[in-house]
Amino acid sequence: MPKIVDREEMQGRILDAAMACFLDQGYHATKMQDVAHQAGMAKGTLYLYFQSKEALLLALLQRYFEDIRARISDIPAPQTLDQFMTGLRLSMPADRLAATRLFFDVLGPGFQDPRAAEIIGGFFAWLAEHYAAQFAPLIRAGEIRGDIGAQAAAQAVTAMLDGLVIHLAIFGSDENDFEARRDATLSLLEAGLRG
Structure with a gap:
């Protein structure tokens, strides 16, 4: 009787092996044989x-952004600007800095692939829509200033936070520095949004 294999579990195992190989040898030096050996x-x-x-690289990108999307989606919809800001802090924990740095080091070579750009762009389009859906009721409630539209504010917030995370990941930062810069950025952001 053939062994029944959980396809999703096997794909996860392979992606973990690919990430280990990319970390150890770099993306370009890694061969499919290396990944197979690492996965056993x-x-x-x-x-x-x-x-x-x-295809492995694209799947790793997809998994990376799906993990972030799930974490952000789990944060309850805010009823106030303070709750929104708390949610942003929760979505940007300092312990994710290493994962973000790893993302650029390991997965960066695949950014030139238009399919990778589609995955990354799709995530940020989703994030802006997610924030815009949260901003609209906050604007109506007077929690966020009414002279900016929900969509424009959401796109600006998305770009600012992405820039912050990229900067800290690429140029290095310890957890304390990350938290200080994150909190300063979020304070400025909150002051700009407040109605």
């Missing part, structure tokens, strides 16, 4: 799940 399987089995190293 034959190269042919690996190809049943991912047809190329580029």
Whole structure:
């Protein structure tokens, strides 16, 4: 009787192995055989799940952004600007800084692929829509100033936070520095949004 394999579990195992190989050897130096060996399987089995190293990279990008999306989606919809700001702090924990740095170090080579740009762009479009949906009732309630539209404010917030995280990840920061800069940025952001 053939062994029943959980496809999703196997894909996760392969992605973990790919990430380990990319970390150890770099994206360009890693071969599919290396990933198969790290995952404890034959190269042919690996190809049943991912047809190329580029497919692995795209799946890693997708998983990275799905994890962030799930974390942000789990934060309750805010009823006040203070609650929104608390949610932003929760969505940007200092312990994610290493993961973000890793994201650029390991997955950065794939950014030139238009499919990668679609995944990344899709996440940020979702994030702006998510924030805009939260801003609209806050504007109506007078929690956020009414002279800016929900969509424009959401896109500005998304860009500012993305810039902050990228800057801190690329140029290095310890947890205390990250928290201080994050909190300063969020304080300025809150002051600009307050109605």
